[in-house]
Amino acid sequence: MGKTSRGSRKYTESSTHATVFLPLRLTSGGARPSRGLILSVLIILALGAWAATTLPAPATPDMGLAFGLSVLALLASRFGYVATEPFTPVSWRLPFVASMAIIAGPVWALMTDLLAFVLTPVRSRYIGAWEHIDAESAWALVALVGFNVVAAYSVGQFVSPNEAVSVVIYSAVYLVVNASWMIALSTRRIAKRLGLVPHGLSWNGAWQWLLVLGFSYSVGVFLDMDYPALAALILVPIIVTRMVAAKAQEIDEHYYGTITALTLMLQRAHPYSHRHIERVSLIAEEVALRLGLNRKAARLVREAAVLHDIGKIAIDEEVLDKPARLDVDELAHVRQHAAFGADILSPVASLKQIVPWIRHHHERLDGDGYPDGLVDIEIPTESKIIAVVDAYDAMTGGFAGTDKRPYRDPMSIDQALAELERCAGTQFDPDVVRAFREVIEEDHL
């Protein structure tokens, strides 16, 4: 999410993530680093740089070759595959960075790694501007120093038969340390202590790490056999991977766009509903993040928010649009939509996780909800979020104020928030209501 010039948050699509080894994003919008954090980061960076300079380095480094490798590293960063879900991101420049560490020393490798990180994908307008460096970026820089220092130290401990093996050892240690760091950061406690949002891990992209190791071996062999120019060959599969990943992402977006559009059509949604549903879903995602859910779970909450009323397809539209109060039978009929929604989505493997959230999005903390009469601790947090967002949407006539219910006039924002707070503890989760109020108030500043 970005900030407008007036300082309020706009609920826009997340921007491209950095190709770093960390579940972080090099985008503005994260928490501003405190002075203490900046000072800590600078001290750690200085210590890391000192450690790097004390590590063993080649007596006669080939600086021409090092320069060539640094160019390849920057190109690999620039053209490498950028994960849409940054939960197992990969650094495609690692084979070249590792090679630089072996032929020119760890300092050059570290500097190249940091430079590549800073330059890509954040565009040059952000370089050197403190207000664009947030807590996430700061910790990412620290982590890169750590990875390189540990990797270089490990290489120094082995008597390696040739450069190729040294490059692979460097890359492997780098990857292991990075994975450990990611696992640590995915825990809420550690992430919160560092002022970060935990992302949640997804190992679907782990195969790319094997590729990186393979490329590291290839570059090492090319250097060993005095064919350094062949190292540029590695850029070809990196670019091909990027093209294929872009294609996969495009297909993904088309698929979700199609399903969303079809869902709205089936619900006979009004033309402007697509925008309002998108807004509802983004707010639900932000509330999820505020409550400490990791980014992966928050993204799923967003999808659930789009689909939560799909069960209304199976409800009599005359009852849904009835301008008066519903009788007992009509109420029972409408209340089936939550269970219907779960039934409708259960065959879809990619949406399996959100099925119970949709089924329970009308449960209440006091057990008076439906369809299963669950109480507080039994209700998924995600369902509680959707319940609050859905109720607010119903009370205010949609976030655009144009989708009023047929049986009453819409409330104002303050009235709706007051009503949510009145029902907190019985119908709604108080923590969810609190987080929701924060999000709404920031949006309307």
Next chain:
Amino acid sequence: MNWPLIVAIAVPVASCIAMIFYAKVVLPRKLQERFQESAKAFGTAIELRFPSHKGLTDRIVTLSRFLGSHIGLNESQLESLELACRLRDIGLCAIPYKLVNNKSYSEWTDRERETYFRHGEVSGAMLELLPPLRNIADLVRQHHTTYAPAHLGQKITGRDIPVESRVLKVVSDYVWLEKWQGDILAREVLRDGRGADYDPDLVDEFLTVLRSNRVDQSSAQATA
């Protein structure tokens, strides 16, 4: 043989080949599977809206695939046919709830019948708006179109109707009739409608398929 150099060159080459294979073969397959799953979901939605339609889609899919294989449709056509089977009735969301659930078919007025049978056009119009599903919009739109012209305004007839739509017409009518009036009467209706409502060759092939034991076994497994 300089094996390290060979391996070093083979790694990037093999990864390029693997990526290209993934893009050309695996990704389209994955997308097709996802759409099939979603189509099942939307089919379920319509069956929940109109319980009288419950269970029909799975049987139509099974029989359509059998008939499609029997007449030589390729895998791509069979997948489009399956998708069309599952999404053929999404236009029913525009049909009033009470019309189908609270009134029997015999009580419908002519206008209500006409409204109901336009759901194919509505389904096609909805799918037309979605680029990834546009290729089956026409199949769905024509799935109630009669083989011979039923009225002056009917522009598409005979072999101009997509084969998948002709298959769907035969199979969906049979399944519907089988449910409400039994297998024997359903087959009789198909025979009587050869050349008028249905493609005569397809009716003959379908009746052959129905006599096959594999269809019964497969249907039994599908409904178990």
